[in-house]
Amino acid sequence: MIMTDPSQPPDPVDLRRASDDGDAEAAHRLAVLAAVGFRMPPDWTLALGQLARAAALGSGTARDQLAVLAPDAGPVAAGRDDAAAWDQAARAVDLASWLAPPRPMMISPGPHVLSIPGFLPPAACDWIIQRASERVGPAEVYDPATGLGRREGARTNSACAFDLWSLDLVMVLLRERVIRVTGLPAHGLEPLQVLRYDTGETFDWHVDYLTPDQPGLAEDMARKGQRIATLLVYLNEDYEGGETAFESTGLRHRGARGDALMWANTLPDGRVDTRTRHAGLPPVKGVKWVASQWCRSGPPRR
Numbered sequence: 001m002i003m004t005d006p007s008q009p010p011d012p013v014d015l016r017r018a019s020d021d022g023d024a025e026a027a028h029r030l031a032v033l034a035a036v037g038f039r040m041p042p043d044w045t046l047a048l049g050q051l052a053r054a055a056a057l058g059s060g061t062a063r064d065q066l067a068v069l070a071p072d073a074g075p076v077a078a079g080r081d082d083a084a085a086w087d088q089a090a091r092a093v094d095l096a097s098w099l100a101p102p103r104p105m106m107i108s109p110g111p112h113v114l115s116i117p118g119f120l121p122p123a124a125c126d127w128i129i130q131r132a133s134e135r136v137g138p139a140e141v142y143d144p145a146t147g148l149g150r151r152e153g154a155r156t157n158s159a160c161a162f163d164l165w166s167l168d169l170v171m172v173l174l175r176e177r178v179i180r181v182t183g184l185p186a187h188g189l190e191p192l193q194v195l196r197y198d199t200g201e202t203f204d205w206h207v208d209y210l211t212p213d214q215p216g217l218a219e220d221m222a223r224k225g226q227r228i229a230t231l232l233v234y235l236n237e238d239y240e241g242g243e244t245a246f247e248s249t250g251l252r253h254r255g256a257r258g259d260a261l262m263w264a265n266t267l268p269d270g271r272v273d274t275r276t277r278h279a280g281l282p283p284v285k286g287v288k289w290v291a292s293q294w295c296r297s298g299p300p301r302r
């Protein structure tokens with residue numbers, strides 16, 4: 001198997017060689033890099049081709065993802081289990097629909113909050129919960145002084161983040177929908193986070209925008225810009241309570257499984273919108289799962 005060093009960005013050329021040599025994991029990782037366009041232009045034909053190759057080489061994750069992405073063709077391929085069947089499953093992925101998010105509906109003008117019913121199909125929600133279940137740990141708050149996460153009482157829920165080493169194609173498609181619906185640059189997407197709230201756990205009142213007066217953040221913001229939008233996808237619905245709440249308006253929102261909530265953390269003139277102070281309220285029964293995508297503006301234009 002190809003050597004993977006998480007401190008180094010994966011190299012598509014090495015992955016290609018390993019995939020050609022029959023390394024299923026390399027084929028899967030190359031599929032993700034091709035889809036996001038890492039060190040190459042985004043190439044969905046290559047991405048889906050490598051996903052099919054990974055599946056044919058025995059990758060369980062690739063097979064499961066094809067079942068999510070092409071619900072009718074994936075299981076058929078699993079029954080036949082030959083390379084041609086997995087190729088056929090990958091060709092059955094309706095990429096145009098996957099890349100077309102449903103229309104947002106405004107639910108609050110200021111702060112500017114929109115809901116997007118049916119943002120993600122249920123099977124994709126289940127898949128993301130399954131992936132995150134293996135990884136979640138105590139949620140941390142970004143500490144600009146160290147640039148690392150730090151545990152804080154305000155956040156009692158669990159979380160995990162997916163970077164280039166751990167994203168999969170279902171998650172990349174979620175992020176593509178975020179890019180299309182927000183109109184924000186792909187390179188401004190922070191790692192995808194998945195949050196889990198057990199009964200009684202919370203993400204207490206906070207804002208998502210960054211304030212450059214905190215040490216360490218000015219430089220980070222000069223490089224990546226402000227965190228101008230947040231998009232949440234509610235991944236399940238079998239819990240009670242657990243709304244996303246906005247302090248200024250009293251808005252409490254809870255989507256059904258697959259629905260998204262999105263808001264602008266800044267005003268049209270670029271200043272931060274203090275009315276966006278919000279919380280993930282504690283579920284009073286059951287467990288809440290949500291995917292959270294923070295979006296940066298990209299470096300400010302000079």
Ligand SMILES: O=C(O)CCC(=O)C(=O)O
Nearest residue numbers: 208243244279280290292
């Ligand atoms: O879980 C929620 O409803 C809120 C999550 C949140 O505030 C965030 O991810 O920034």
Ligand SMILES: [Fe+2]
Nearest residue numbers: 206207208278
């Ligand atoms: Fe937040």
